[in-house]
Amino acid sequence: MMYQLLIVDDEIHAVRAVQKGVNWEELSISRIHVAHNIKQAKDIFGEHAIDIMICDIEMPQGSGIELLSWVREQHTQTESIFLTCHSNFDYAKEAIQLGSLDYMLKPVKFHELRNVVQKGVEKVGEKRELHVSKVEGQYYSMLWQTHRPVLMERFWHDVMDRRQSSHPERIRDALHNQSLPIKETDSFLPxxxxxxxxxEKLNPRDGKLMEYALRNAADDIIWRGCEHRPFxxxxxDLYVAILPADQGESGWEQQLKPILGDYIAxxxxxxRCDISCxxxxxxxxxxxxxxYDRLIRMKDNVLNRNNDVVFWSEELGNTESIDVIRxxxxLKMLEKGAYDAILTESAQYLQSLQELGCxxxxxxxxxxxxxxxMLYHFYQFKEWQAYQVLGEEVSLERLSQAxxxxxxxxIWVRSTLTRTITYSRQAQDNETVMDKVKSFISQHVSQSISREDISRHVHLHPDYLSRLFKKETGQSLVEYILDExxxxxxxxxxxxxxxxxxVASSVGYSNFSYFSKxxxxxxxxxxxxxxxxARGAAGRKT
Known part of the structure; x- marks a missing residue:
């Protein structure tokens, strides 16, 4: 480690004597600067890092005391030594008060000067090391402050993911070892x-951006200036905000709900996401x-709260009170082709479930x-294959998501109904007139069916329909209906x-005697x- 020395004296011969009187290299003095007045000294300080200053007290353009006072304010790392021809104690007292290393009388003894400068070099070296340590300490402190949120979040993640033991002593040890600014006795609200x-579906890059956006929004809205903000x-799709207990005191539900509501909004x-807290x-x-485990179970159980705040203390809805046998x-609506009605009625029913608490x-x-x-029953009636109608809507992944x-x-109900209705209409378009007639008779076999009813269904004149049906099937409409x-x-x-x-009523006969005939x-x-x-024949077979 090398040092720079400044000699300040208006007497040139005194300066040269000091320069030559000491082996400065032995003291690690690499460079010696000379000034003959205060102005020159200040200029040198402006250009060089002066470690040791040897200064005369009495000079024509200002005293050494004045210069030392300036150095103490502007260059605190510099050590100073006074030389003077006067033994006046007032000078010595002032020099000591200003923090000079020593006060020496001229003509100075060079071995004594060497010893004093050696002390100055040692003090400057200590100051340098202290400064470096301080700078390093500030750097590492800043580094820790920068990474503290990451350490905090990793700690909480390990706790909730069960990688960190939840035993109180293990928690205390983890907090101590990681120097986290919380105590095992602090209370938190997850x-x-x-x-x-x-x-829209996010790619990995957009997913990272959205995570950053969710985190920043939480900083601004949920914590609002709180020092520790684990997110x-x-x-x-799952994040946990760990709130300190001071946000969960008296009336905390009333205070927290609008804050989380603002975050969701x-x-x-x-x-552009749906989110619940x-x-x-x-x-x-x-x-x-x-x-955390309880919150996960609540999230899995509470399925009608979209973009909402749900508290663990809320009562879950009663399953038995919900009518799901609709x-x-x-099914009758599908069979009769009342497609708009079933879309409306199913949407209204599902909306009624939204009104339940949880x-x-x-x-x-x-x-x-x-x-x-219900859908499979309809497909069986139509002799359709479910996978042909619904496709991926009945995959395990899609059903689980539904x-x-x-x-x-x-969304799933509307999609499956729309697919069913579309397929049904396409099938109707592909049916021949005879298929439509037979399908209509099959669907209305429990009713009294007239030729006019069928003709209206296929948009043909009754007489023409009768002739066409006889020609295509070899039977009259009446005969076919009777057979069915x-x-x-x-x-x-x-x-x-x-x-x-x-039985008579089931096939459209209100008159029992007529049916029997x-x-x-x-x-x-x-x-x-x-x-x-028929039963006798069945008994003989068994």
């Missing part, structure tokens, strides 16, 4: 932030893992199963316990005889 969907990413508006219970650091009505996951799963069963939330279920009704009647008589009167003329047995014969 808030699960669930991104339910983005308006922990648990997955692509900002995310809706600026980031689930507020957990307050707890100590070692309790946060359990609190499918028979909707909708359990099993309700949506039960609804989905019943709805699929019950993630009420909004997802609404009798087929159903025989199945009901042989396979059910319905009374003959009920028609049945006998067709089957050569009255209904009771047929039932007895």
């Amino acid at each position: 808030v699960l932030i669930y991104v339910q969907r983005w308006a 922990v990413r648990m997955s692509d 900002a995310c809706n508006r600026y980031f 689930y507020v957990g219970e307050r707890g100590l650091p070692h309790e946060i893992a359990i609190r 499918m028979n009505v909707w 909708l359990r996951a099993e309700v949506l799963q039960q609804f989905l199963q019943n709805f699929l069963q 019950v993630r939330s009420l909004t997802d279920l609404r 009704k009798m087929v159903i009647a025989r199945e009901l008589l042989s396979g059910t316990e319905l009374s003959v009167s009920d 028609v049945f006998k003329s067709t089957v050569q047995m009255n209904p009771n005889e047929y039932r007895k014969a």
